[in-house]
Amino acid sequence: MSPLWRYGRPALVLLLAGLAVGVPLWLVAVTSAKPQAEAIEPNLDLPQQWQPASNYEDAVAQGEMFRGFFNSLLVVVPSVVLVLILGAGAAWVFARRTSKLVSAAYALTISGLLLPPAVITIVMELRQLGLAGTSPGMIAVYTGMYLSTSIFFMTGFIRAIPMELEEAARMDGAKPLWIFLRIILPLLRPVIATATIMVMLYAWSDIFYAFFVLGGGEQATLPLNLYKVASAQLYLDNWHLVFAYVVVMSLPMVAVFLVAQRKIVSGITSGAVK
Secondary structure, three states: OOHHHHHHHHHHHHHHHHHHHHHHHHHHHHHOOOOHHHHOOOOOOOOOOOOHHHHHHHHHHHOOHHHHHHHHHHHHHHHHHHHHHHHHHHHHHHHHOOOHHHHHHHHHHHHHHOOOOOHHHHHHHHHHHOOOOOHHHHHHHHHHHHHHHHHHHHHHHHHOOOHHHHHHHHHOOOOHHHHHHHHHHHHOHHHHHHHHHHHHHHHHHOOHHHHHHOOOHHHOOHHHHHHHHHHOOOOOOOHHHHHHHHHHHHHHHHHHHHHHHHHHHHHHHHHHHO
16 A cells, blocks of 8 residues: 555545535534625625624524523433433343343333334324423433433443442442442443433434424424524525524534533543553
8 A cells, every 4th residue: 555545545534524514514604604695695705794793693582592592401401311310220230130031121122223203103192191392291202212322322331341340349238329329320421421412412403303292382492493483484595694593502512512522531541541
């Protein structure tokens, strides 16, 4: 293999990845700073007249972003907490028990990775339970949707943890709850960070299931609220406001990703040193 191809291949891959990710980000960023006349046909050109402050202010005010932000937090945060707690507890059982019943339960649980949720069935069940159009109903949907993913990743991670750690704690008289809280959960920090990123990204940007479960109104989340105001022609040809809304809506997830990314690296490094 020639040196040119050896070093050029990684550079080519990085260039293609940078273009695939960077071009859409650049389009969103520059369009959100343009006046309406320049943003009617979005392009990659820099704005001739910069007005990001007024665009973002109009997007926040007209899009009712404060209420949508609160509604999104009210749904996403409990969903993530439930997915992590239930997933870690179930994964510990699946990783340490070897009976046929447990194996069958594990196979049934992770089948959610392959079988997509049926929207009609979900909505009908929520209506029968009186949870349709409510935040608790949306939390239940997200928890059920992403619990399989959490259990799958955590089970494999726990199986790699030496059993001697738990056996030593049991010999010292530790109870199962103490072992789970003091030994298993701290070691799960890298996979917990990964699961947090995945669940928050999916739930924060979800509009499909939120549309059928919440249906708009006072409970509308950020993406659902954007769809609602756009379909009402509030942002007709106002691409500068649409992209400004998208940028503001994405900022919390960017912050979560940066924080959780550090925890993943620190968790893997500390485990390697030990």
